[in-house]
Amino acid sequence: MKGTQQLKARATETQRKTRIQIENEEKILDAALEEFSVHGFRGATIDRIAAHAGMSKPNLLYYFRRKQDIYEALIARLLDTWLEPLRELDAIGDPLPELQSYIRRKLEMARDFPRESRLFANEMLQGAPRIKRLLQSELKPLVDEKAEVLKGWMKAGKINAVDPRHLIFSIWSTTQHYADFDVQVQVILGPDRGADGRFEDAARYLETLFLDGLRPKTSGADTPRIRTL
Amino acid sequence: MKGTQQLKARATETQRKTRIQIENEEKILDAALEEFSVHGFRGATIDRIAAHAGMSKPNLLYYFRRKQDIYEALIARLLDTWLEPLRELDAIGDPLPELQSYIRRKLEMARDFPRESRLFANEMLQGAPRIKRLLQSELKPLVDEKAEVLKGWMKAGKINAVDPRHLIFSIWSTTQHYADFDVQVQVILGPDRGADGRFEDAARYLETLFLDGLRPKTSGADTPRIRTL
């Protein structure tokens, strides 16, 4: 009891982190992201995380005393990053380009941070037992705020009048799909186009979908001319 | 060794299933769906499934000898149901109404079979280790076939020309989102509208999105009149 033992004790003392501490926590969180994003909280094991991080299990538990602590550290840093694109949605900007670039930013996140996307999806599938409160206190107000922005654009006739919250859902789901269901996407698209090509195709498609939908504007929609296949 | 023991042995004999067998297998699969859809394969435990099914663990293992067997039985019955709406997409029908009703059917499945949706999502998040082959042999050909149908409609000018596979992705993702991310949806929409109301709102929104997109058709899109918020 010489004042040594466990990091938690120093939490109140706002003590600086050691070089080794910073390195190892980073290694652990990265390994944990790999495991939790694939197997969920229960399915992931400390052993595998430790192995992936290249350290012994007790050593890992020196930095995070419980499995839950690792998971929570991961979630905490996640939500902030995750909502950034929505925060940037600017009421002042031009509505359509503004939405376009929001969609693109979300798609870029799915491409660049697929593990984070899967971790989030996993937590949702479980009913968000560990971040429901955070969703209430952080996500909801932000969405409410941006929904008002969208409503303003609709009232000004700058975008079609639709339910703004469902609009946000559809942007989230279509973009995150490329991270969360990546295997399926790859199976269906085949190996022809690489990851970059797939990304560009998706971006182009989503732009058309969200701007123009599927109904052709040119010909009378009810009596299009017949053409052989 | 009196010819008793374990169901697996009789697999080749095409023997009929007992009343009790049918009942219990149903109970087990239902309980397993509950567990696997939330916690994934590794996260779910036989103990919990047995408890949920209201029987002892050894009894459960009398019907399914290994955890994997339950999971595979579940997956096998899932994929068939899951792809039915897409199979019904009819090349002969009117393109826009045909797509509309496909979207609606998918949305209904998300509403009526959320656990199945989550099970599927969970398997995808893990990289589909247990059904990747099935996706190749069953899902891909079906999607290829329907992509051709969509291409035909596009060439005939009946729907806008977009990447047909990405179009299918967007229908899957937007509809399944309401099952897989249900917590989030509820947090954001609040308790005002019940499940039925949410469903109708979603259906209405998706119809607008997929048919018309967000760009207003009336005013010149580049120079909309100014109106105060």
Next chain:
DNA sequence: TTAGAGTTTTATCAAACAGTCAAGATTTCG
């Protein structure tokens, strides 16, 4: 350079876990 803080390891534990076994209880059907 050395005391003490910080880090890592070995050994260990109890609980949870997947799966087995044989005996006992129940159902089915001639």
Next chain:
DNA sequence: CGAAATCTTGACTGTTTGATAAAACTCTAA
């Protein structure tokens, strides 16, 4: 009915898992 087939259970096995204790080692700053 009664015997064979089917079903259920308790007791158990070996392993994995989350977590702890304490000893041994390493780094760092005065």
